[in-house]
Amino acid sequence: MESKYRHLYKLLLDKIDKREYEPGDKLPAEGELMEAYGASRDTVRKALELLVQDGYIQKARGKAAEVLDKNKFNFPVSEIASFKEIYRFSSSKPNTIVENLEIVKGDKKLMAALQIGPEDEAFLLERVREIEGEKIIIDKDYFSRKVVENLPLRAAQDSVYEYLEKELGLKIGFAMKEITVHMAADEDYRLLDMGSYDMIVVVKSYTYLEDSTLFQFTESRHRPDKFKFVDFARRKL
Amino acid sequence: MESKYRHLYKLLLDKIDKREYEPGDKLPAEGELMEAYGASRDTVRKALELLVQDGYIQKARGKAAEVLDKNKFNFPVSEIASFKEIYRFSSSKPNTIVENLEIVKGDKKLMAALQIGPEDEAFLLERVREIEGEKIIIDKDYFSRKVVENLPLRAAQDSVYEYLEKELGLKIGFAMKEITVHMAADEDYRLLDMGSYDMIVVVKSYTYLEDSTLFQFTESRHRPDKFKFVDFARRKL
DNA sequence: AAGTGGTCTAGACCACTCT
DNA sequence: GAGTGGTCTAGACCACTTT
Structure with missing residues (x-):
């Protein structure tokens, strides 16, 4: 059983990968994601936090989260990888x-x-x-x-x-x-x-x-x- | 004004640096930290999450958080540093x-x-x-x-x-x-x-x-x- | 069985940005 | 002023480890 926030994270990641959200685009506000996905704010924020840590989005106070151009960055980023x-x-x-x-x-x-x-x-x-x-x-x-x-x-x-x-x-x-x-x-x-x-x-x-x-x-x-x-x-x- | 969880993070980090918690030791349970510091569970968990990300402690389900031997790892870890x-x-x-x-x-x-x-x-x-x-x-x-x-x-x-x-x-x-x-x-x-x-x-x-x-x-x-x-x-x- | 961390929820207040 | 994210709280249930 996968956690809800991890599932939402993968949904959003998928949309970013498929260019449904393009680099420079704003992600929907937390409130919109809560409604669209039927989750509490905390759950939405956990999913977004994962995207931030992976370098897919950038957040700042008062502004909507922005999608970054991960492709410019050439994989792999730092992680344990074989x-x-x-x-x-x-x-x-x-x-x-x-x-x-x-x-x-x-x-x-x-x-x-x-x-x-x-x-x-x-x-x-x-x-x-x-x-x-x-x-x-x-x-x-x-x-x-x-x-x-x-x-x-x-x-x-x-x-x-x-x-x-x-x-x-x-x-x-x-x-x-x-x-x-x-x-x-x-x-x-x-x-x-x-x-x-x-x-x-x-x-x-x-x-x-x-x-x-x-x-x-x-x-x-x-x-x-x-x-x-x-x-x-x-x-x- | 510094956030409460960041402050708690620094308190715990300081104790780890000063060997009040030694490598291999267990950190107090979340409930104990809540009481000792007068914070909600969420706040305590945010502070602990920072320690996890920095590699100072390791957490696992059902067990108390364990202090890692960061000194074995030779600074600096990956971060933006001058x-x-x-x-x-x-x-x-x-x-x-x-x-x-x-x-x-x-x-x-x-x-x-x-x-x-x-x-x-x-x-x-x-x-x-x-x-x-x-x-x-x-x-x-x-x-x-x-x-x-x-x-x-x-x-x-x-x-x-x-x-x-x-x-x-x-x-x-x-x-x-x-x-x-x-x-x-x-x-x-x-x-x-x-x-x-x-x-x-x-x-x-x-x-x-x-x-x-x-x-x-x-x-x-x-x-x-x-x-x-x-x-x-x-x-x- | 008791203790631990993991997840999810609901509500509140604040700081900041945008227009 | 409206909209956004940042922080903090309180409570609930679950999964896992330890005794």
Whole structure:
């Protein structure tokens, strides 16, 4: 059962996507939405708040909410998204090569990153992403076995997140990402089509469940010319 | 006059910062906060929602809100922040060198970026940021003169955002940022201490006012080894 | 069973913008 | 002055976790 305000949010989002409300247009007033949708003001406001947070509309006192031109902003905005989601808009189909899938334990850096003990095991999944015939990303995922007991190869080849959420029923809560740039390492030259580039963009992610258990650490290494990160931010008050 | 829920938010934030609530601790229940602070449930929940969005606490159904270890996450998280805000935690005082401050018009790339006409003017402000004796960032800011009529040098040397918000009374609404990596250009070698690096991290920002007027475009060029971007994201439902 | 947060409602007052 | 969003309140019912 989906909440009423989330449903209204999706209705409005759909109208914005379909250009029934165009960028620059004013959204109906809260009172009109209440009547049209048969909801209380609080419910309408919750739906609008979601649109604000996602950068679809802008609100200001005394004025009607205005639809923003989200397309000018190039997806994806900042959110937890898997590789498949990120490249859903690219023209050609990206290809994933599983290089390695094994159980590891005892590595000091890993233990620190995943906050596990020396006897705790973790899955290590290494994949190379190929786009338009070029190998440009290495993804090294570590999953704590305390949470992910088993990780079948078919899930690794497809979407790991779909497996975790749909099959294991894990509820992902939040993630921290860190972007830095380094000199390329041996593995980058070995696994990627580096061309004449000698640096690599490193995105480290720490992913937590809804109960704030850390269960995944990912190191994603991107060839610099193909890397792009887009972020939408609101001014804090 | 500050809103009640924002005030409560700051009170709770302060207690978290001062470790009165430590990471892993449970926050008081909504009912307790209502009584302790003399507020309605809705007001308490708005304050808690702000803490959730900022990544200070995690909530889940049926359980009390838990305080997260924000310090593990290294500031800054994703937000619109000026150079001074970003480096407020660094050990040594960063130094800013104003290289150029002029009025420009007619440049095609600029007109497109700021969405202004061929006769509209803009301020161009170029600054170099020096940290621990090394020049590592170039900031090129463009401000539409339709919004920023005058930009005194003292504001450029100090904090431009403070001038815009406090002296001009501008209300900044939101911003889009894009991070990419490129080969270093002549100006990078000329203005920065590039050492042996030959690439540069480019952060482009488009900043909008609360009424969704685009008024600033910034190109920030960082030496790759000193660049770091941290982002906190919640899973979308 | 008790305690917790999630959702929804109805009404009130205020600050601001528009015309 | 009319219309808009921003804040605050009080009460209700539900879903989930904990004991």
